[in-house]
Amino acid sequence: MKIRYTNLLFIVLFSMLFVNGQQSIFQEGAYIVYSEDNEKVVLKDTLFKGRRALKLDGTSSSIALLDDINTKNFRVEMDIAGQVMSGLGFHAKDGMNYQFIYFRPQMGNTSEAIQYIPIYNGALSWVFYNYPVYETSTDIKSLEWFHAAFEVRGKNLKVFVNDEPEPKMNISILDNPVDSGKLLLRSLFGPSYFANITWQALTNTEIKEKTLPQTDFLTKWEISEQFPRDTITDYFDNILKRANVADNWKTINMVEDSYVNFSRYFKHPRGVLVAKTSIEADNQSIKNLHFDFVGRVKIILNGNDLFTYKKIRFERVFDSTFSIGLPLKEGKNELIVIVEGDAAFFGKGFRYLGRNQHTNWGFIARVED
Incomplete structure (x- = not known):
C-alpha cells in the first residue's frame, strides 16, 4: 500500500506539471530576476485580473531568466497582460544574447503589435528588424490578458495569438551566438504580467531552409x-x-x-x-x-x-x-x-x-x- 500511495502521489505531481505534454515553467522561485541595473531581485507572484502571475515592472524587475531548460525546438504558451513591451527571449546564451519576440499592446491592430529581434550583446535593435517581415499586426490591448504561443523548429518561428489556427508571425530567425539555450521573460517601459506559462519540447524536424536571395545589398x-x-x-x-x-x-x-x-x-x-x-x-x-x-x-x-x-x-x-x-x-x-x-x-x-x-x-x- 505504501508503494501504491507513493506512485499515486508521483502521478498527481506529474499531472500538475504536464498537460498534454506541456511542462509548467517559470514557477515561483525557479527563475532569477534582474533589475535594469543588473541586481538580483526576489519576487513573489502577484494576482492580476483574476490570474496568478509573474510581474516585471521594467525597471526594478526587468528580466526573469530560467536556466534549467535548454531549448532548441519547442512550443511555449502563456497568458500576457502588458502595458508597453512584453516578450519572450529564447535560445539565450545569457541576458545579453538571445532571440527576442515581444508584443506592444498599446499598438494593437497596427503593424507594430508584434516584433522579432535578435539580441546581440544587449542591443535591442528594433529600428532594423521591422515590418513587413519582422513586425506584424494582432488584436491586443494594453493591460488586458491575451494568450500567446511560440513555436520554434530549426530556424522557423511561429507566433499564435488567442488560439487562432493561423500564426500571426511566421519567419526565419537570424543567427545568434547559440541555436539553443535558456528562456527569459522581459518587460520594458512599464509593467507586464505573465501567467500559465508552459513549455513542450518538439521533435527535431528537419526544415528546408529558404535559399538566400541574390541581392545587391552590401554585406x-x-x-x-x-x-x-x-x-x-x-x-x-x-x-x-x-x-x-x-x-x-x-x-x-x-x-x-x-x-x-x-x-x-x-x-x-x-x-x-x-x-x-x-x-x-x-x-x-x-x-x-x-x-x-x-x-x-x-x-x-x-x-x-x-x-x-x-x-x-x-x-x-x-x-x-x-x-x-x-x-x-x-x-x-x-x-x-x-x-x-x-x-x-x-x-x-x-x-x-x-x-x-x-x-x-x-x-x-x-x-x-
Missing part, C-alpha cells in the same frame, strides 16, 4: 575597432585617422542579414567605428547608393566626402530612405562609412542590465545601376 565590410564618441564638430575625420593608424580591421559578411548591425561584433557596443568595402567597376560610371542608418554617419568614396548627417537619426531603418549618386572610377573603388549609432539619443546610452550602451548601431546599403 561584406572591414570594420575597425570601436572608438569613443565625441561632441566635437567633425570629429569623424579624426576617427578615420585613428582607424587607419590602428590598422586593426575585421572582415564581416552576414549575407542572410541585409542590415549591417555592429552590435553583433562588440561585447559592449557604445562607440563609433569605420567600415570600408571595395566596389569593382568595369568602367567609369555613376551608380546609385541607396541607404539608411541610425545616429550620425559620414560616407566617403575614394577619399571624397559624399554624405554627412550630423544630427541624431533615430527612426526605423528601411532600404532606400536615402539615395545618392556613386561616381565610380574604372577598377577598384573604396567606400567608407563612419557610423556613431544611437547612444547619444539616450544621453549616455540605453540602460540595460547595469550599463549604458548602443541599442541600434549600423546601416543598410545597396548599389544599383
Whole structure:
C-alpha cells in the first residue's frame, strides 16, 4: 500500500506539471530576476485580473531568466497582460544574447503589435528588424490578458495569438551566438504580467531552409575597432585617422542579414567605428547608393566626402530612405562609412542590465545601376 500511495502521489505531481505534454515553467522561485541595473531581485507572484502571475515592472524587475531548460525546438504558451513591451527571449546564451519576440499592446491592430529581434550583446535593435517581415499586426490591448504561443523548429518561428489556427508571425530567425539555450521573460517601459506559462519540447524536424536571395545589398565590410564618441564638430575625420593608424580591421559578411548591425561584433557596443568595402567597376560610371542608418554617419568614396548627417537619426531603418549618386572610377573603388549609432539619443546610452550602451548601431546599403 505504501508503494501504491507513493506512485499515486508521483502521478498527481506529474499531472500538475504536464498537460498534454506541456511542462509548467517559470514557477515561483525557479527563475532569477534582474533589475535594469543588473541586481538580483526576489519576487513573489502577484494576482492580476483574476490570474496568478509573474510581474516585471521594467525597471526594478526587468528580466526573469530560467536556466534549467535548454531549448532548441519547442512550443511555449502563456497568458500576457502588458502595458508597453512584453516578450519572450529564447535560445539565450545569457541576458545579453538571445532571440527576442515581444508584443506592444498599446499598438494593437497596427503593424507594430508584434516584433522579432535578435539580441546581440544587449542591443535591442528594433529600428532594423521591422515590418513587413519582422513586425506584424494582432488584436491586443494594453493591460488586458491575451494568450500567446511560440513555436520554434530549426530556424522557423511561429507566433499564435488567442488560439487562432493561423500564426500571426511566421519567419526565419537570424543567427545568434547559440541555436539553443535558456528562456527569459522581459518587460520594458512599464509593467507586464505573465501567467500559465508552459513549455513542450518538439521533435527535431528537419526544415528546408529558404535559399538566400541574390541581392545587391552590401554585406561584406572591414570594420575597425570601436572608438569613443565625441561632441566635437567633425570629429569623424579624426576617427578615420585613428582607424587607419590602428590598422586593426575585421572582415564581416552576414549575407542572410541585409542590415549591417555592429552590435553583433562588440561585447559592449557604445562607440563609433569605420567600415570600408571595395566596389569593382568595369568602367567609369555613376551608380546609385541607396541607404539608411541610425545616429550620425559620414560616407566617403575614394577619399571624397559624399554624405554627412550630423544630427541624431533615430527612426526605423528601411532600404532606400536615402539615395545618392556613386561616381565610380574604372577598377577598384573604396567606400567608407563612419557610423556613431544611437547612444547619444539616450544621453549616455540605453540602460540595460547595469550599463549604458548602443541599442541600434549600423546601416543598410545597396548599389544599383
